[in-house]
Structure formats: C-alpha cells, structure tokens
Amino acid sequence: MQGQMQSYPLTLVHPFERAERLFADKPIVSATPTGIQRTSYGQWAERTRRLGGVLDALGISADGRVGTFAWNSARHLELYFAAPCTGRVLHTLNIRLFPEQLQFVADHAQDEVVFADRSLLKLLWPLIDDLPSVKHVVVMDDGVEDEIPDDDRIRDYEALLADAEPVEFHVDDENSAAAMCYTSGTTGNPKGVVYSHRSSVLHCMSSMFADTLAVSEADVILPVVPMFHANAWGLAQAGVLAGSTFVMPGPDLSPKAIAGLMESQKVTFAAGVPTIWMGVLDELDGRDFSSLTRILCGGSAVPKSLSEAYREKIGVPMTQGWGMTETSPLGSVSYIRTSLRDRSEEEL
Structure with a gap:
C-alpha cells in the first residue's frame, strides 16, 4: 500500500522562491569598508536570478563547480542560491587555507569560475595559473582599492549582472549536488564533502x-x-x-x-x-x-x-x-x- 501524500523534490529552489514570494520587503544588511549597505529579499532575488543568467553567459557547464572566495555579504548570499538553483554546485573556498591547500582544493573540485571579493583577490590570483579548470575570476568590489590585474580572465560582477537577463530556476533531482565544502580537519590534503539539495x-x-x-x-x-x-x-x-x-x-x-x-x-x-x-x-x-x-x-x-x-x-x-x-x-x-x-x- 502506498501513501497518498504529495511527493515533491526537496530542492533549494523552494526556499528561494518562498523568500522571493513572501518576504520581498524583508531587509538584508551588509557591513562594508565604506559603510552599511541595505537591500531587500525582493532585490536580492532579482539579482540572484540575473546571476543565474551570468553563469549561463560564462558557459559554466550544467553541473559545473562555482567557487566563491568571499566574506559574508548579500552578494555571497546571491551566489549561495544562483549556483545550486541553476543545477551548478556551490563551492565555498576557505580564505584561511594555506596557498598549497587552496590550490589543491580548487583544482580537485575542478572549479570553472571563482567569484572573489576584491579585498581577497591578492590571495587568490597568484594561484590562478596553477588552476587550469578556472576559466573566469569574477571580482566583487567590496570597497577596498586593491589592484585588479589586467587579464582577460578577470570579469566584473556588477557589469556582468547589468548585462544579464533573469532566469527561471528549476532542479528536478533532489539528490543532485547543491554545494560542497572541503574540511581541513584531517590528515593529508583537505577532503571534499558534497551536499545534496535534499540534505540542504x-x-x-x-x-x-x-x-x-x-x-x-x-x-x-x-x-x-x-x-x-x-x-x-x-x-x-x-x-x-x-x-x-x-x-x-x-x-x-x-x-x-x-x-x-x-x-x-x-x-x-x-x-x-x-x-x-x-x-x-x-x-x-x-x-x-x-x-x-x-x-x-x-x-x-x-x-x-x-x-x-x-x-x-x-x-x-x-x-x-x-x-x-x-x-x-x-x-x-x-x-x-x-x-x-x-x-x-x-x-x-
């Protein structure tokens, strides 16, 4: 005998759409070096959908790993949902890893793009030539006037968003990967842990x-x-x-x-x-x-x-x-x- 209750995939699309629909007026506050920035869930959701379009425009593969190298901010929260809600896999890179560990993690995960805060770019950029899978580094200007290298792989976050169209989010399989983290609390190189949509x-x-x-x-x-x-x-x-x-x-x-x-x-x-x-x-x-x-x-x-x-x-x-x-x-x-x-x- 089978139960008759609804069976619906548990994916991160649903928390996103719930927030977009019910809490559009609720605030998201970010502290930056230039002061407090405020946005709303409604604005955040629209930008997150545009970010999904950015990932398409950059040619990130259907289940490609999307690296982040960033502090806690509304932009980072956009990435938290744009990547998994378009079927990609969010990979948060720990900024406190030793350079050789960071290089290993990004290479092992086969990150195709890394979104980095401008203030942290100086830690990431020296490793880029040893990361052949990384085709793009998208810089998020967090108010620090650090130098940005003149390189075709560098893209600007806000410019990409301005040119992108919002996309619809859809994930069929709740067991597909949504995010991954590497734990350094182990012997040898950090070990990767992959979270499904359902588990998230x-x-x-x-x-x-x-x-x-x-x-x-x-x-x-x-x-x-x-x-x-x-x-x-x-x-x-x-x-x-x-x-x-x-x-x-x-x-x-x-x-x-x-x-x-x-x-x-x-x-x-x-x-x-x-x-x-x-x-x-x-x-x-x-x-x-x-x-x-x-x-x-x-x-x-x-x-x-x-x-x-x-x-x-x-x-x-x-x-x-x-x-x-x-x-x-x-x-x-x-x-x-x-x-x-x-x-x-x-x-x-």
Whole structure:
C-alpha cells in the first residue's frame, strides 16, 4: 500500500522562491569598508536570478563547480542560491587555507569560475595559473582599492549582472549536488564533502525546530561564522527559508565592529566561534543588547567561564552547538531538558 501524500523534490529552489514570494520587503544588511549597505529579499532575488543568467553567459557547464572566495555579504548570499538553483554546485573556498591547500582544493573540485571579493583577490590570483579548470575570476568590489590585474580572465560582477537577463530556476533531482565544502580537519590534503539539495533543505528545516536553533521569520541573524566555513553552519540557507533578516558582517570581524552591529541592527541571533565571543565580551558594557535572545557558539568547546560571563552581563548564556562538515554541519545543540532545570550546578 502506498501513501497518498504529495511527493515533491526537496530542492533549494523552494526556499528561494518562498523568500522571493513572501518576504520581498524583508531587509538584508551588509557591513562594508565604506559603510552599511541595505537591500531587500525582493532585490536580492532579482539579482540572484540575473546571476543565474551570468553563469549561463560564462558557459559554466550544467553541473559545473562555482567557487566563491568571499566574506559574508548579500552578494555571497546571491551566489549561495544562483549556483545550486541553476543545477551548478556551490563551492565555498576557505580564505584561511594555506596557498598549497587552496590550490589543491580548487583544482580537485575542478572549479570553472571563482567569484572573489576584491579585498581577497591578492590571495587568490597568484594561484590562478596553477588552476587550469578556472576559466573566469569574477571580482566583487567590496570597497577596498586593491589592484585588479589586467587579464582577460578577470570579469566584473556588477557589469556582468547589468548585462544579464533573469532566469527561471528549476532542479528536478533532489539528490543532485547543491554545494560542497572541503574540511581541513584531517590528515593529508583537505577532503571534499558534497551536499545534496535534499540534505540542504532538510538541514534548513531542522535548524528551524524549536529545540535546535529555532530560526524564524522574526529573527535578525548575524552569522559571524564565515560563509566559507561549513556553509555558515547552514544559517545562510535556513534564514532564507524562514525569511529572517540578515546582518552580514563583511570583512571587519573586530570585537567593536561585531558588538556595534549587534546593537545597532537589533540582532536576535548571533553565531560564531569562542574566540569571537571572547573578544566581544569586553565590548558589552554600556550597550543595549535587549533584542538578543541567543548566541550560538561552536567550532570548539565553549568555556564555562565565557558562557557565564555572557549570562551575567546580558542575561543570555551561550548555546553550544556541535557538528562537522560531514553533517551539513549541525549535529546537536545543547539545551538542558525541563526535567533537569531545577537541579543545582553541582548536580548538572
């Protein structure tokens, strides 16, 4: 006997179209070296569709790997959906890899194009001649006046978008590859992990559960965790599915800049590694963090003293998350069960 409920492919096209249809007026904020830039989901969606046309115009193959070498920004979020929603595979390149590791990863993945922030081009360009599969390097001007090489392989992001036509998104097979990351937490060269559309959508949905991250439309999310690190722990995709407001921190991850964004943009949910929150701790005094409801911390164990310091200063303790690149990456989230909440710290 077969069930009669609808069977529909779980692809990233659906979170994208949901955000486009329901949340067109919601903001996406990006911090840049030249100031705060604001756009809306509606504008973002139109540009993302144009970016799909850019990938067609560049001749990227049907399942070609689309590399990114960029900070957290609205442009990077455009790439997060334009690549997989046109059947290509998003490949976020970790800007903190050693040059030889970076060269290995991009070559092993057979990236056909790399979209790079201008401020990071100086790290990528010396490797290009050793990356025969990379036919184009598309530069995203993030406000830093670094030199751009005079080379036919270099293209300008905004110029390409201006010349492109929006395209319709369609992916038939939910098991086809949507994105890939390489983990350096291993012996030898980094190992590639490939995420399907289905796994990505399921990860988005699991991040919205009340007993995991509880990502919701009401959230203002500050993903300090980089979009090149395990897909920003899935927040860049889950937030789109939920229709959350995004605050993208850009290249300035200094404690003062992060604290300033949390306060000025009324962030409700922030995520980053312990070293980030250790630095921000000294910036908490005298600021208004009344909008903040949770801080996700992962990447390494959260020191009890750090979590307790946040509890004492702003009334919000750390939420410890655990995962791996291989688990999309969310594996578990630490909450104290209701049956244990009356126990003393010694008993816990």
